[in-house]
Amino acid sequence: AQRVTQPEKLLSVFKGAPVELKCNYSYSGSPELFWYVQYSRQRLQLLLRHISRESIKGFTADLNKGETSFHLKKPFAQEEDSAMYYCALLNAGGTSYGKLTFGQGTILTVHP
Amino acid sequence: DAGVIQSPRHEVTEMGQEVTLRCKPISGHNSLFWYRQTMMRGLELLIYFNNNVPIDDSGMPEDRFSAKMPNASFSTLKIQPSEPRDSAVYFCASSAKRERLGEQFFGPGTRLTVL
Numbered sequence: 001a002q003r004v005t006q007p008e009k010l011l012s013v014f015k016g017a018p019v020e021l022k023c024n025y026s027y028s029g030s031p032e033l034f035w036y037v038q039y040s041r042q043r044l045q046l047l048l049r050h051i052s053r054e055s056i057k058g059f060t061a062d063l064n065k066g067e068t069s070f071h072l073k074k075p076f077a078q079e080e081d082s083a084m085y086y087c088a089l090l091n092a093g094g095t096s097y098g099k100l101t102f103g104q105g106t107i108l109t110v111h112p
Numbered sequence: 113d114a115g116v117i118q119s120p121r122h123e124v125t126e127m128g129q130e131v132t133l134r135c136k137p138i139s140g141h142n143s144l145f146w147y148r149q150t151m152m153r154g155l156e157l158l159i160y161f162n163n164n165v166p167i168d169d170s171g172m173p174e175d176r177f178s179a180k181m182p183n184a185s186f187s188t189l190k191i192q193p194s195e196p197r198d199s200a201v202y203f204c205a206s207s208a209k210r211e212r213l214g215e216q217f218f219g220p221g222t223r224l225t226v227l
Contacts, residue, residue, distance in 0.1 A: 034214055043115070044155075044203065044218040086155055090214040096168050098143050098213060104154030 002027045004089050006103035013077050014111050021072040021106045023061075023087030032090040033070040034100070035061055039083045047072075047085070057081070077110045084108075116219035118204050124225045130192040133222045136185055137206030145216060146179055146189050147203040155203075161187065194226045 003026045013019045025031060035047040048056045050063045050070060061072045070087060087103040117136040125131055137144045145160040159169040164181045172179070176195070181187040191198055201223050205216040 032214055043220055044205075046215050049214060088214070092213065098162065098207065099157065099160060099168060100145075100214060100216060101157070102147075102155040 002089055002091060002101050004087050004101050004103035006087055006106050008106050009104065010107050010109070012109045012111060015079055016076050019074050019077040019081070019108065019110070021085050021108065023070045023072065023103060025068050025070065025087075025089050027089055029093060031063065031065070032092055033061070033063060034088045034090065035059070035072050036086040036088055036102070037083050038086070044086070079110045079112055082108055082110045116204055116206055116217055118219035118222050120222060121220060122223045124227065125194055126227050127195055128193045130190065131194045131224060131226075133189040133202050133224070135187045135189070135204030135219060137187070137204070138217055139185065141206035141208045141217070142184065143207045144181060144187050145205040145207075146187070147205065149201045149203060149221070158189070196226045199224055199226050
């Protein structure tokens, strides 16, 4: 069965400090992973997907198959980064094709 | 485009009452998902539909929960009878299966409080 683990429920950093939100997964196939973000009073939305290898709002995430991890990183955190972040794993085959499995989420707070 | 539409946005009810949550997915999307969000358990998938057909309902907590999708533009999640432990935010999301698989568009959620 596929699983996504975000070990930190809460993460606090100061503005300008580096931030890393951890995500580990278990999946028997070739994984496709995503980070979703929910800002205060906004809808949950896609932040980035590993397959795009893009940087969004200064965030990057690298898939490490050896460590089965997909950590989200930003070198200099900003106050507007404060939000709930979810890591998600796509089921790209079988009867549950298209299903996302989400981690439990990490609440990031960036202090001024 | 208003995106995914959910109603009501807030619902306060008493234990034992029936609750119906509604969702209108983005036009043209053929997958629809119902999630529940709580502080303790995070975001849990309850059920999802492909082309109006339920595919995976393994996340539905128990028989008190049921979901329907009578057509491509409407879905309901019903709780009968409701219990205080059902209090949560319920999200509906939709996605276009063949395009950008894994990118789901979420509604604003329904905050349910069962007293």
